[in-house]
Amino acid sequence: MTLKKFDTSRLRVLPLSQREHDLDLSVLADLRPTPAVxxxxxxxxxxxxxxxxLGASVILMMGAHVIRSGVQRYIIDLMERGYVTCLAGNGACAIHDFELALIGRTTESVAKYISEGQFGLWRETGLLNDIVADGVAQGWGVGESVGRAILDGEYPHKDISLFAAAHRLGIPFTVHVGIGSDIVHEHPNCDGAAWGAASYTDFLHYAAAVETVENGVVMNFGSAIMAPEVYLKALAMARNVAMQQGREICRLTTLVCDLRNLPEDVSAEPERGSADYYFRPWKTMLVRTVRDGGESYYVRAPHDESIPQLWTGLGKQE
Incomplete structure (x- = not known):
């Protein structure tokens, strides 16, 4: 039996100039201390x-809404001052960062364009497929490929690109994709094997960062599935090797910032069968992976409040 495949050559891909955008550079916040932390x-x-x-890792994991919240300048400043040693995100992070760097606008109306059969099918955004395929040939992951392309290319707004800043500073920005979950996977020029290889390379970069997270910090801003799951597997790998070497990776701090209503005490797992039990950041990041000597914190706040507050609090303690 021969299974049928969708012929992507039939797709109509339009230029970004024809897309209505929900966000532009006006969303970007200037560096300004918050009145409270x-x-x-x-x-x-x-x-x-x-x-x-102590030279330990400080890892900042994020969902794409972090980029859409306009806190780029805060994160770039944290990287420049040595407070973040690894960024991690999903494929949508690369898409929003790329579009903002290229045209200063991003984000389309899903409701509008899915009705028109045009959602995600925008020519310039599809260039990410070529960037990743070219990078794989050099042995690069998604993050390095995108960061190099933006930093070295003709991108008018590269100064607010997290990927370009990370590459400039030699900081890994690892991208963890699920094939079919990002709009660039719709495009005729998408090479699934290239994305898989590049994302796996990034996973290994991420796992290397986790190897030095003893006495370090892992933060998750707004990622309900990618961040806790990738962190869990990488920590298992790092602890496996550490134990063979007579070391421990148990004294670390985790932070989750999200909008979910959680109780004040998140030190114990939610009851099995409850809806909260399936909120992975709680049981994985706030309980299970720190129970052998670590600490965890949960802050309910939008990203345009939590990240500026973290930045402000660091400045007060320097």
């Missing part, structure tokens, strides 16, 4: 300072 973010700031002193 959440106590948990202040404590995590202290942990980041200690991690930097």
């Amino acid at each position: 959440h106590p948990s973010l202040a404590r995590v700031g202290g942990k980041i300072l200690r991690a930097r002193e």
Whole structure:
């Protein structure tokens, strides 16, 4: 039996100039201290300072809404000052960062364009497929491929690109994709094997960062599935090797910032069968992976509040 495949050559791909955008550069916030800092973010700031002193990893994982919230300047400044040693995101992070760097606009109306059969099918965004395929030939992951392309190419707004900044500073920005979950996978020029190889390379870069997370910090801003799942597997790999070497990776701090209503005490797993039990950041990042000597914090706040507060709290403790 021969299974039928969709012929992507039939697709109509239009230029970004014909797309209505929901976000532009006006969403970007300037660096400005916040009037108050959440106590948990202040404590995590202290942990980041200690991690930097000890040479431990400080990993910032994110969903794509972080980029859409306009906090790029805060994150870039944290990287430049040595407070973040690894960024990790999903494929949508690369898409929004790329579009903002290229045209200063991003985000389409799903409701509008899915009705028109045009959602995601925009010519310039599809260039990411070529960038990743070219990078794989050099042995690069998604993050390095995108960061190099933006930093070295003709991108008018590269100064606010997290990928370009990470590459400029020699900091890994690892991208963890699920084939079919990003709009660029719709395009006729998409090479699934290239994306798979590049994302796996990034996973290994991420796991290498986790190897030095003893006394370090792992933060998750708005990723309900990718961040906790990738972190869990990488930590298992790092602990496997550490135990063979007579080392431990147990004294670390985790932070989750999201909008879900959680109880004040998140030190115990939610009851099995409850809806909260299936919120992976809680049981994975806040409980299971720190129960042998680590600490965890949860802050309920939008990203345009939590990240500026973290930045402000660090500045007060320097």
